[in-house]
Amino acid sequence: MDSSEQKSGALKIGIAVTLLLQYDWEMDLTVDQLAERVTQWCAQHRVVPANGQVATETQPRTLRYYRTMGLLDAPTAGGGQGYGERHFLQACAVRVLQAEGLPLSRIQALLFGRSDDELRQTVESAVSGETRLPDVAAAPVVQPETWQTFPISPELMLVSRRPGLRLTPAQLSAIQSILESSST
Secondary structure, X not given: OOHHHHHHHHHHHHHHHHHHHOOOOOOOEOHHHHHHHHHHHHHHOOOOOXXXXXXXXXXXXXXXXXXXXXXXXXXXXXXXXXXXXXXXXXHHHHHHHHHOOOOHHHHXXXXXXXXXXXXXXXXXXXXXXXXXXXXXXXXOOOOOOOOEEEEOOOOOEEEEOOOOOOOOHHHXXXXXXXXXXXXX
């Protein structure tokens, strides 16, 4: 590698590090503040959705839609706050892949279950001008969720996500007694 390639690589790394350090990450951003930061980042790095498939500016409504599609994690706090760096990375990664012309269904498959480092690599690759798509083969395998139900009474049922949970009749009776005593 000659010195011009080393300088170019160092510049790309410097840009990528600056990308995330320019923000003072708080974990209590509102969805409006997150949308504003994503819009600023996209404008600064010329990340524009391909062929007008979505608006250039990221709106809070768009982020809420991403949330319903599983593209954006739930906020860590209630009351419209609790958005932080991971949410920023997720939203920017979606925008980067939209700029490559990918539909949201494909983006969902590419980004599902990605770590912060993997999201950061996708976002940083756009800054360097060489967008790298996440490797689908490296995506985590998600096991289907299993729910168990335990009838407590004709009006009540206990629901558990713990696989293989076994409750004895005595435990079910004790739960029923607790619930009956709290309703009086």
